[in-house]
Amino acid sequence: MSDSNTLAITGGTPISNEPLKCPHWPPTVQATADRLAEVYMSRQWSFNSPSELEFAQAFADYHGAKHGIFMANGTVTLQCALKACGVGPGDEVIVPALTWMATALAAHYVGAIPVFVDVELDTLCLDPKLVEQAITEKTKAIIPVHLYGSTADLEAINAIAKKHDLRVIEDCAHMHGGTWNGRGVGSWGDVGSFSFQQSKTMASGEGGICITNDDDLAETIHRLKHIGYAAGMAQGEASTDTGPPMGLTCYNFRATAFQAVILHDQLKELKSLIERYEVNAVRLQKRLADVPGIRIQTRGRLSDPQGYYGLIILFDHESVASVPVKTLLKAIAAEGLNLGGTYGPVAEHALFSIKPQNYRIAEGGYPVAKKIGTDRALTLPHPYLGGDDQLIDTIGDILAKVTQNANTLLECPVS
Ligand SMILES: *Cc1c(COP(=O)(O)O)cnc(C)c1O
Numbered sequence: 038m039s040d041s042n043t044l045a046i047t048g049g050t051p052i053s054n055e056p057l058k059c060p061h062w063p064p065t066v067q068a069t070a071d072r073l074a075e076v077y078m079s080r081q082w083s084f085n086s087p088s089e090l091e092f093a094q095a096f097a098d099y100h101g102a103k104h105g106i107f108m109a110n111g112t113v114t115l116q117c118a119l120k121a122c123g124v125g126p127g128d129e130v131i132v133p134a135l136t137w138m139a140t141a142l143a144a145h146y147v148g149a150i151p152v153f154v155d156v157e158l159d160t161l162c163l164d165p166k167l168v169e170q171a172i173t174e175k176t177k178a179i180i181p182v183h184l185y186g187s188t189a190d191l192e193a194i195n196a197i198a199k200k201h202d203l204r205v206i207e208d209c210a211h212m213h214g215g216t217w218n219g220r221g222v223g224s225w226g227d228v229g230s231f232s233f234q235q236s237k238t239m240a241s242g243e244g245g246i247c248i249t250n251d252d253d254l255a256e257t258i259h260r261l262k263h264i265g266y267a268a269g270m271a272q273g274e275a276s277t278d279t280g281p282p283m284g285l286t287c288y289n290f291r292a293t294a295f296q297a298v299i300l301h302d303q304l305k306e307l308k309s310l311i312e313r314y315e316v317n318a319v320r321l322q323k324r325l326a327d328v329p330g331i332r333i334q335t336r337g338r339l340s341d342p343q344g345y346y347g348l349i350i351l352f353d354h355e356s357v358a359s360v361p362v363k364t365l366l367k368a369i370a371a372e373g374l375n376l377g378g379t380y381g382p383v384a385e386h387a388l389f390s391i392k393p394q395n396y397r398i399a400e401g402g403y404p405v406a407k408k409i410g411t412d413r414a415l416t417l418p419h420p421y422l423g424g425d426d427q428l429i430d431t432i433g434d435i436l437a438k439v440t441q442n443a444n445t446l447l448e449c450p451v452s
Contacts, residue, residue, distance in 0.1 A: 165197060
């Protein structure tokens, strides 16, 4: 007996017979391929080449920051931001308990202690109310992460930082083009850090950028990234007067002109891409608003527009709370939509290997990150948000159907 309410996983008809196609990511454009060929022939491939400098400035401008320092990835950007802010061995850095590991690893790389603080139940971003009580004499910096489809409360976090004389480094790896209260993310903290890794909303395989309004921080980050050279210095032109200050150990964290060319073209499309994502996120939100049992993470309170690395879909309402999220995942897949989980708490990630004496969990632990991040959440990756109305409506129909019939999964032998 199969009707439209019988879930496919229990023998009903799936909403989509074929697995829904996620729009291709990253995008490929012939005009960009042509420009890549030009840069190749120009032999200006690295060392602060014109393509890199032009892209870095355009990206900084877009987000309302004065300087942009283009780098190898979005982990070394965090590492350099911390180091430029004077964070080092023995210092503590407050990070959200729910994020990609890079946020905490960057603190570890500079010898500091990452301190895991829980996230808000609605936005799933760092909870400002818990930040203040996690501060100790050793605290030097806070790294809020604008996670998936939301923005951390920059006003509240900046106010706490000001009161306690702490640095703020925004991890914007998920929030390209996002704004807070009318200004670009990344320009609210001392430094904003972005990643351009393959899966991000701007993608060049690998890459990252620091943006800042602070001339001194920009200067130091430039040197850190480019083995000690200051911004604008040509290769081979270092002298003892123009080198880095004694004790500032610098790195090779350079990216290349090829990545900059890809990203500069993507930047020109960013506004319209994010607008499309916004429209679809709102459309999906509306479709699910009257479905008890399911919710989407709450968008940034003062973000308009915001960026998207995806949307976290939550099943934490009591009506579905007894159905394991793995079962929901399988039921959703059987209807035609393949979703993944979230990162889960950093300190419990399979790849996490920082020794217990080298990190700290703030008092009270991280019940929200643990419960939500591990048990009650799935992630819709951002390329889906680039789809047409029909794709979004089908996703909505699948999520609604599974949620509304979740109770029938309790008898189903899915493990
Ligand atoms: C992707 C990501 C980073 C940096 O990643 P890289 O792979 O090193 O570019 C940092 N923080 C968050 C939250 C991320 O998702």
